[in-house]
Amino acid sequence: DVQLVESGGGLVQAGGSLRLSCAASGFSFRSYWMHWVRQLPGKELMWVSRIDSDGSSTEYADSVKGRFTISRDNAKDTLYLQMNSLRVEDSAAYYCVRDIYSGSYNFDPWGQGTLVTVSS
Amino acid sequence: DIQMTQSPSSLSASVGDRVTITCRASQTISNYLNWYQQKPGKAPKLLIYLASSLQSGVPSRFSGSGSETDFTLTISSLQPEDFATYYCQQSRSPPLTFGGGTNVEIK
Numbered sequence: 001d002v003q004l005v006e007s008g009g010g011l012v013q014a015g016g017s018l019r020l021s022c023a024a025s026g027f028s029f030r031s032y033w034m035h036w037v038r039q040l041p042g043k044e045l046m047w048v049s050r051i052d053s054d055g056s057s058t059e060y061a062d063s064v065k066g067r068f069t070i071s072r073d074n075a076k077d078t079l080y081l082q083m084n085s086l087r088v089e090d091s092a093a094y095y096c097v098r099d100i101y102s103g104s105y106n107f108d109p110w111g112q113g114t115l116v117t118v119s120s
Numbered sequence: 121d122i123q124m125t126q127s128p129s130s131l132s133a134s135v136g137d138r139v140t141i142t143c144r145a146s147q148t149i150s151n152y153l154n155w156y157q158q159k160p161g162k163a164p165k166l167l168i169y170l171a172s173s174l175q176s177g178v179p180s181r182f183s184g185s186g187s188e189t190d191f192t193l194t195i196s197s198l199q200p201e202d203f204a205t206y207y208c209q210q211s212r213s214p215p216l217t218f219g220g221g222t223n224v225e226i227k
Contacts, residue, residue: 105211
C-alpha cells in the first residue's frame with residue numbers, strides 16, 4: 001500500500017524552528033513530485049511547498065518563502081520541511097502529499113498529518 | 121493568486137438525495153480543478169481530478185463537471201458514508217489554492 005507518515009510536529013515558541021519529516025513507502029518515491037499542504041485550525045487548506053522528483057526544483061507559498069525549506073532524500077524515501085522563524089499563524093496540521101503523476105498538482109495520497117503549534 | 125469560492129458553505133441532505141456543490145475560480149483555469157473529501161479527524165482524499173476524471177477506487181455516484189471558471193461536484197445518491205466536508209482545488213498554477221469547503225450534514 002502507498003503510505004506517507006509524517007513526524008516532527010510539536011509545540012514551539014514564536015521565532016523557533018522545527019523540522020518535519022515524511023517517510024514514504026509502497027511506491028517509487030524518487031519518481032514523484034511531493035508537496036506539503038497545511039490545514040489551519042479553522043479548517044482552511046493551504047498549499048505550502050513542492051519539490052520535483054530529484055530535488056532540483058522547488059516552489060513556495062509567499063507566506064513561507066525565505067523561512068521554510070523543502071528537501072528530500074531519495075535514498076531514504078523521505079521528504080522534509082525545515083521551518084524557521086515560526087509565527088503563530090503557522091500553527092496548523094501539516095500534510096505530506098504526493099502528485100498522482102509528477103507535475104500534475106493533483107494530490108493523492110495524503111499522510112495522516114502532524115500538528116504544529118506555535119505559541120506567542 | 122487564483123481565488124476559489126465554494127457554495128454553499130454547508131448543506132443538510134438526506135440519504136438518497138442528489139447533492140450539488142459548486143466552485144468558482146477568480147480566473148479561467150481550463151479544466152485544472154480537483155475535488156477532495158475530508159471526514160473528521162482524517163486527511164483529505166482525492167475524488168475527482170481534471171474537473172471530471174474519477175480517481176481510482178472512488179464510487180461512480182461522484183461526478184464532476186465544468187470548465188474555465190465554473191465547476192460542479194455532484195453526488196447522485198447520497199450515502200451515509202458521504203457525510204463529510206468537500207473542497208475544490210485549482211491545479212492550474214502555483215500557488216495552488218483551495219476553496220473554503222462545503223460541509224455536508226445529515227438532515
